[in-house]
Amino acid sequence: MDYLDKLEAHSIYIFREAYREFKHLAMLWSIGKDSTVLLYLARKAFFGHVPFPLIHIDTSFKIPEMIEYRNKLARELKLKLIVGQNKEALKTKQTFPDDNVDRITCCKLLKTEALKNTLSGQFPRYRLDHELGVFVEDQDKETYTGVIVGVRADEEGSRSKERYFSPRDKNSDWDIGDQPPELWNQFKTEFALKTHVRIHPLLDWTELNIWEYIDRENIPVVSLYFDNDNGKRYRSLGCYPCTLPIDSTAKNVKDIIKELKSGKLKNIAERSGRAQDKDGGGTLEELRREGYM
The missing domain is CATH 3.40.50.620 (HUPs)
Incomplete structure (x- = not known):
């Protein structure tokens, strides 16, 4: 295993x-x-x-x-x-x-x-x-x-x-x-x-485990998690008045995994885009x- x-x-x-x-x-x-x-x-x-x-x-x-x-x-x-x-x-x-x-x-x-x-x-x-x-x-x-x-x-x-x-x-x-x-x-x-x-x-x-499992099991997720050609994507989803996207060019699950492994987001909280926090x-x-x- x-x-x-x-x-x-x-x-x-x-x-x-x-x-x-x-x-x-x-x-x-x-x-x-x-x-x-x-x-x-x-x-x-x-x-x-x-x-x-x-x-x-x-x-x-x-x-x-x-x-x-x-x-x-x-x-x-x-x-x-x-x-x-x-x-x-x-x-x-x-x-x-x-x-x-x-x-x-x-x-x-x-x-x-x-x-x-x-x-x-x-x-x-x-x-x-x-x-x-x-x-x-x-x-x-x-x-x-x-x-x-x-x-x-x-x-x-x-x-x-x-x-x-x-x-x-x-x-x-x-x-x-x-x-x-x-x-x-x-x-x-x-x-x-x-x-x-x-x-x-x-x-x-962990966040990385979640995305690796999504990749392995081919689990469908909301496309808001991916960059739709505007250089931004959502890392955490909530209500639209209180949730902001992050700067990212990750267009698919493998790109997100690569981004997380790169350490680019290591000092940025996963819920940093959630204003109510x-x-x-x-x-x-x-x-x-x-x-x-």
């Missing part, structure tokens, strides 16, 4: 442990490279089938190509896709693009609150109906207590404090100082009633303590 084989095998093991231990399980799909690799690992873990729903939190400010890609892939793979939104915040225009709140408050409303209430069943969930080809309100209101997420420890400081099985309380709040030890591949999967657990099969993967300093960890991805 090479290094990618070992990472893949370990991630598949985490998937299967989660499926065995958590009755009402879901996976978050942001449409980015990491969660899409996670999706393809899930298909490997369960022999081409994904036995739990994929949840996308739609802020309504995603780059249109991301939504087109989401719907196309969901239809092709026959995925159970669930979409959640904070419709009240959008209706009252409590958003940064509407110039009524700052970026961090916008993230709290459209991402953190939308995610927490979608997982709990407090907000409506909209399921892709493959027969009708449209989204319909899902009648399943049960709380998802186990949630698989494409978090990587190397991506950002607060993510490096996660565990493979990372507990939150019933309100999805994260106590960083109360994480279980995970030694010698022994994982705690039994928690108190109403504990919400985030599961991170990609925790030890910079507002106020240390705010991303604050958001994540409250339930953000």
Whole structure:
């Protein structure tokens, strides 16, 4: 086995442990490279089938190509896709693009609150109906207590404090100082009633590992990751008012791998183009303590 084989095998093991231990399980799909690799690992873990729903939190400010890609892939793979939104915040225009709140408050409303209430069943969930080809309100209101997420420890400081099985309380709040030890591949999967657990099969993967796996497995990703003849590409995807591309001439997956190996980006944070990470300093960890991805 090479290094990618070992990472893949370990991630598949985490998937299967989660499926065995958590009755009402879901996976978050942001449409980015990491969660899409996670999706393809899930298909490997369960022999081409994904036995739990994929949840996308739609802020309504995603780059249109991301939504087109989401719907196309969901239809092709026959995925159970669930979409959640904070419709009240959008209706009252409590958003940064509407110039009524700052970026961090916008993230709290459209991402953190939308995610927490979608997982709990407090907000409506909209399921892709493959027969009708449209989204319909899902009648399943049960709380998802186990949630698989494409978090990587190397991506950002607060993510490096996660565990493979990372507990939150019933309100999805994260106590960083109360994480279980995970030694010698022994994982705690039994928690108190109403504990919400985030599961991170990609925790030890790096950005380079992700792109090498995309290359090896021929995984389709959004073309926004590549230079489309303007000398720029996105390294990390989010809402269009708060996400900026980087200078890069990488036009395909192999070019990105070459760019990462060259060291050109070694002193530039992967999320450097995400404006909300910079507002106020240390705010991303604050958001994540409250339930953000």
